[in-house]
Amino acid sequence: MISFLTFLVIVLGLITFGRIIRIFELSAQLRGTDVNAVNASDNKTHSLLLLIMGSAFVFMVFYMTYIMKDKLLPSAASEHGVAIDTLFKFNWAILGTAFLITHVLLIFFASKYYFKKEHKPVFFAHSTKLELIWTLIPAAVLSTIIVYGISKWNQIVAPVEDNVMVIELYAKQFDWTARYAGDDNQLGKASFRAVDGNNTLGIDYTDPQSADDILVRNEFHLPVGKEVIFKFHSRDVIHSAYMPHFRAQMNCVPGMTTQFHFKPIKTTEEMRVETANDKFDYILLCNKICGASHFNMQMNIIVEDETSFRQWLGSKKTIAEDLKAAAPAPPVEVTTDSLSAPADSAKVHAVTADASKH
Numbered sequence: 001m002i003s004f005l006t007f008l009v010i011v012l013g014l015i016t017f018g019r020i021i022r023i024f025e026l027s028a029q030l031r032g033t034d035v036n037a038v039n040a041s042d043n044k045t046h047s048l049l050l051l052i053m054g055s056a057f058v059f060m061v062f063y064m065t066y067i068m069k070d071k072l073l074p075s076a077a078s079e080h081g082v083a084i085d086t087l088f089k090f091n092w093a094i095l096g097t098a099f100l101i102t103h104v105l106l107i108f109f110a111s112k113y114y115f116k117k118e119h120k121p122v123f124f125a126h127s128t129k130l131e132l133i134w135t136l137i138p139a140a141v142l143s144t145i146i147v148y149g150i151s152k153w154n155q156i157v158a159p160v161e162d163n164v165m166v167i168e169l170y171a172k173q174f175d176w177t178a179r180y181a182g183d184d185n186q187l188g189k190a191s192f193r194a195v196d197g198n199n200t201l202g203i204d205y206t207d208p209q210s211a212d213d214i215l216v217r218n219e220f221h222l223p224v225g226k227e228v229i230f231k232f233h234s235r236d237v238i239h240s241a242y243m244p245h246f247r248a249q250m251n252c253v254p255g256m257t258t259q260f261h262f263k264p265i266k267t268t269e270e271m272r273v274e275t276a277n278d279k280f281d282y283i284l285l286c287n288k289i290c291g292a293s294h295f296n297m298q299m300n301i302i303v304e305d306e307t308s309f310r311q312w313l314g315s316k317k318t319i320a321e322d323l324k325a326a327a328p329a330p331p332v333e334v335t336t337d338s339l340s341a342p343a344d345s346a347k348v349h350a351v352t353a354d355a356s357k358h
């Protein structure tokens with residue numbers, strides 16, 4: 001009922017507005033004036049309106065940015081993230097200044113020099129001084145941004161030492177699997193040809209380096225203050241591993257390995273205190289629209305101290321342990337008698353089929 005009444009009020013309001021305009025037109029006709037003619041007083045009114053609306057616009061841009069700042073990501077939780085945030089703020093400072101200067105001038109000039117019949121515009125075809133100013137200043141500013149940005153990027157992606165912990169992030173429609181490289185810190189070989197219902201990452205179980213690898217889903221942990229290198233893979237389409245709080249994002253491309261490394265500097269607990277949100281969790285998201293359930297492709301990340309991390313990782317089974325647990329019971333001695341019995345032979349088949357999965 002309320003929405004119907006609101007709708008009615010809006011419709012009646014529009015009709016009334018239309019009628020009022022019509023009255024103006026008719027009264028102008030009676031007075032013998034042309035409603036479409038623009039006179040000096042109209043121009044003056046518009047110059048004033050432009051000044052008011054333009055100033056309100058510039059003010060609102062800064063005011064809304066200020067009151068909405070809480071909607072931005074919390075402060076960076078990785079070492080390089082701090083550098084990225086500084087770069088980001090540096091860019092915004094330049095953009096904000098350029099925006100303020102150009103818009104104040106634009107609005108002020110458009111308002112002050114509104115059309116007056118007696119005004120004569122000044123015409124000049126060229127000014128070297130002006131050309132130099134608007135070429136050199138933007139060139140210098142843009143060069144600074146680019147050189148600063150590239151030098152930061154080179155620092156961020158600089159090669160890491162050999163002993164840095166390796167974690168694979170494996171993307172497929174529509175979930176993530178993290179694989180820790182285990183004690184040898186080497187990921188075992190994998191190939192999409194080996195992918196099947198039980199081996200979703202296509203890991204080569206005959207590779208000795210696979211044995212101590214650890215697979216985790218839904219949530220993975222990282223030790224605070226330790227550099228971690230991620231190797232990204234995708235099984236099907238391009239996904240993008242996005243860890244916003246660590247200011248990290250990298251595409252996961254089928255058929256190739258991409259990588260990114262960073263050092264978390266704040267534990268989940270510290271971040272919960274900082275954001276005053278006891279439910280806060282770091283998150284890994286897919287940031288490429290990769291299909292119907294893309295929205296649901298995420299994994300929680302827990303950052304904790306080294307001891308808790310080791311404890312957590314220790315509680316997980318390695319691939320070798322998993323295979324052992326899943327391995328069938330030692331085969332029963334098969335006699336000629338048992339082979340001839342149809343029920344038993346079915347059992348033998350089942351055991352063989354199970355073993356062939358690994």
Ligand SMILES: [Cu+2]
Pocket residue numbers: 171238239240286287288289290291294297
């Ligand atoms: Cu995806």
